[in-house]
Amino acid sequence: MAPQRPSASPDLSPTPTGPADPVSGLLALLAGAPEMDLARGLGPRLVPGTRLGRFVIDHELGRGRSGLVYAALDLEREKLVALKMLAPGPSGAPRGAVWAKREAADFRLLDHPNIVALKGVGTCHSGAYLVFELLRGRTLRLRLEDGPLELGGALRIAADVGKALAHAHAVGVVHRGLTAAKVFVCDDGAVKVLDFSPGRRLPSNPEIGSGPEVSPEQQAGWPGDERSDLYALTVLLQQMLTATTGAGRAAHPNGVALPRRLRRLLAAGLAPDPAQRPHSAAEWLDELTAVRTGLAGHWPWRGLFSGVI
Secondary structure, three states, X not given: OOOOOOOOOOEOOOXXXXXXXXXXXXXXXXXXXXXXXXOOOOOOOOOOOOEEOOEEEEEEEEEEOOEEEEEEEEXXXXXXXXXXXXXXXXXXXXXXHHHHHXXXXXHHHOOOOXXXXXXXXXXXXXXXXXXXXXXXXXXXXXXXXXXXXXXXXXXXXXXXXXXXXXXXXXXXXXXXXXXXXXXXXXXXXXXXXXXOOHHHOOOOOOOOOOOOOOOHHHHOOOOOOHHHHHHHHXXXXXXXXXXXXXXXXXXXXXXXXXXXXXXXHHHHHOOOXXXXXXXXXXXXXXXXXXXHHHHHOOHHHHHHHOOOO
């Protein structure tokens, strides 16, 4: 059954989407679109029924430093999507058509099953917006509120996040902001990494948070690189095993000692010196795969692979 269409208010002069490839068609239109002055904020929130081209706002999903996210109905495809209105950058500079064009170009490179898919980009009276697939499930951060994951589930999610990072790094994109809130565990078990951004690709004006996932070099003011993402990934694995944000522990809360090779991977990934960490996501994944293979072949551990979330 197709989603029920909300009553649409008058069109607010957005950039229209292309008929064949939404991203390709919009890139050409965005190149000539005027920059929107978002330095004073996003302006009034979009109310249900507001229409942006073929998208009609249904309800607000959430908000953060990078903008507001709404569920919206795609009138052409008759399905709900996630529409993100972009906030100004950390320096207050506007994020308009050029910014959205660069964001969309990066997401075209980030075509991977473990990275949330971009469906389109556009501009309207409130500035630039991005359109993503609408995910069903919950973030890893919310999942951790229920306690630690079983070992097999934690390793599987870590592997999927590692695959997303390996793909992004291979095309020159570094996340630099990976947290449990940026990992989404779908109802069907799929794992998606959120919030890759070209604004964190370059060493200028990095958006640095303050959580335990932030690497020591980023805390010291360096923008970080692929090894900073690996530090954050290792912290996420540790959090899944312990449901805490403290220092690395050698045992799962159920009293089972973690395998030595896994403890070595945790220690290496959390090394204060980036040079002492695995050199790439592929190397980190190789070690994790070896751990998973070893556990699968050792009968006392087989029961730990039954649950994921």
